[in-house]
Amino acid sequence: MAEHTLTHVDAPAHMFRGRPYIHEIPLERMVGHGVIIDVTEKVAVNVGYGVMVEDLLNWEAHFGKIPEGAVVIMKSGWYKKYPDPALVFGSEHWNNTETHKFPSWTIDAVEWLLSKRHVIALGVDTPSVDLRGLRALPVHDRLFRDSIIALEGVANLGAIPPCGSMIFIPPLKLYKGSGSPARIFATVPKVMHNDGHNEVEIALKDANHRFRSARMNGKIP
Amino acid sequence: MAEHTLTHVDAPAHMFRGRPYIHEIPLERMVGHGVIIDVTEKVAVNVGYGVMVEDLLNWEAHFGKIPEGAVVIMKSGWYKKYPDPALVFGSEHWNNTETHKFPSWTIDAVEWLLSKRHVIALGVDTPSVDLRGLRALPVHDRLFRDSIIALEGVANLGAIPPCGSMIFIPPLKLYKGSGSPARIFATVPKVMHNDGHNEVEIALKDANHRFRSARMNGKIP
Numbered sequence: 001m002a003e004h005t006l007t008h009v010d011a012p013a014h015m016f017r018g019r020p021y022i023h024e025i026p027l028e029r030m031v032g033h034g035v036i037i038d039v040t041e042k043v044a045v046n047v048g049y050g051v052m053v054e055d056l057l058n059w060e061a062h063f064g065k066i067p068e069g070a071v072v073i074m075k076s077g078w079y080k081k082y083p084d085p086a087l088v089f090g091s092e093h094w095n096n097t098e099t100h101k102f103p104s105w106t107i108d109a110v111e112w113l114l115s116k117r118h119v120i121a122l123g124v125d126t127p128s129v130d131l132r133g134l135r136a137l138p139v140h141d142r143l144f145r146d147s148i149i150a151l152e153g154v155a156n157l158g159a160i161p162p163c164g165s166m167i168f169i170p171p172l173k174l175y176k177g178s179g180s181p182a183r184i185f186a187t188v189p190k191v192m193h194n195d196g197h198n199e200v201e202i203a204l205k206d207a208n209h210r211f212r213s214a215r216m217n218g219k220i221p
Numbered sequence: 222m223a224e225h226t227l228t229h230v231d232a233p234a235h236m237f238r239g240r241p242y243i244h245e246i247p248l249e250r251m252v253g254h255g256v257i258i259d260v261t262e263k264v265a266v267n268v269g270y271g272v273m274v275e276d277l278l279n280w281e282a283h284f285g286k287i288p289e290g291a292v293v294i295m296k297s298g299w300y301k302k303y304p305d306p307a308l309v310f311g312s313e314h315w316n317n318t319e320t321h322k323f324p325s326w327t328i329d330a331v332e333w334l335l336s337k338r339h340v341i342a343l344g345v346d347t348p349s350v351d352l353r354g355l356r357a358l359p360v361h362d363r364l365f366r367d368s369i370i371a372l373e374g375v376a377n378l379g380a381i382p383p384c385g386s387m388i389f390i391p392p393l394k395l396y397k398g399s400g401s402p403a404r405i406f407a408t409v410p411k412v413m414h415n416d417g418h419n420e421v422e423i424a425l426k427d428a429n430h431r432f433r434s435a436r437m438n439g440k441i442p
Binding site: 031208 | 425431
């Protein structure tokens with residue numbers, strides 16, 4: 001199984017020598033408050049949309065300041081397109097990466113999250129935390145410089161609220177892995193009505209695409 | 222990567238048609254109260270020891286009744302032997318499964334846990350939930366008949382207390398997988414001393430062997 005398929009984690013060693021491999025990242029850097037940035041409406045009019053600082057400020061206006069150590073994930077609705085590669089990569093010619101088109105993050109928004117909110121992980125429900133059509137991978141570069149992990153191909157974001165969840169990102173402990181498939185999941189508070197009292201219970205929500213046969217493992221990077 | 226290597230989960234479909242594949246097991250069946258049955262002293266005098274009902278009653282005498290939906294794991298100390306296959310399988314001739322020797326569960330103890338305590342998962346820090354030297358796999362058979370998962374090769378049990386933890390078993394969502402490597406971890410209450418008050422915080426404890434190169438992936442089943 002390839003390390004960088006479907007729902008997976010990229011480790012900082014993916015691009016930089018001396019930065020942590022997947023087996024070196026402690027569990028404490030794999031769990032955090034979930035912050036889901038919904039840009040579905042913007043993506044509906046621009047499939048190449050990049051999340052901006054404005055979107056983050058808008059989230060904070062509704063839900064309060066993004067807590068330290070958060071796991072911040074872009075929700076574009078793209079996860080519904082999996083596993084068809086032509087839809088996932090936004091191109092009939094998906095073998096040619098230059099034709100790809102999907103939403104992701106702007107470097108300005110990522111810089112803001114790292115320097116002002118000290119997040120522990122950044123994610124997307126698309127194939128990459130970097131927009132395609134750039135000459136470089138500025139978001140990967142910026143994250144890995146600070147030893148921050150990237151989550152790609154996160155799924156089922158309709159089940160996770162904008163705030164209030166805890167997101168768990170347990171990748172396989174692959175020795176010297178540059179990344180790993182991961183069973184990402186969230187705990188979500190659920191208000192129960194019981195004998196006239198409200199009780200809060202925790203529900204578990206899956207955030208994964210299922211891995212298919214060798215066909216998909218081989219073809220989706 | 223093979224599905225049944227090092228720290229991993231066996232799905233009921235591993236042996237029975239019509240029982241759940243790994244992708245069909247809901248997350249709610251992957252999280253439960255941790256019950257660690259320490260048989261280190263018995264294993265010191267008998268490396269082929271099988272956990273008995275008596276060991277479970279002894280645990281309950283100390284810590285109270287095993288709760289419904291528990292994740293019950295034998296702690297034999299064997300996890301310290303990984304990854305050397307001669308030590309893990311208890312044989313210099315570890316390519317020959319008939320020579321294997323390691324501790325695990327007796328079928329009587331497993332029957333008791335399933336019928337009287339309704340556990341959701343059974344584990345070992347050795348390579349199999351079944352003892353070797355039998356003509357069959359009675360524990361696998363009994364677990365899978367009730368669609369219960371088996372955890373094999375669980376590690377780092379010195380960091381997880383006998384009771385009080387929550388154990389998370391998130392395997393990869395492998396479509397039609399008979400099992401999966403999993404990043405098993407536990408949340409453990411930790412009493413903090415802060416300004417004269419005791420506060421309880423949650424610490425995360427890893428319960429995994431790290432996956433090594435192709436050498437180990439190929440050779441350890």
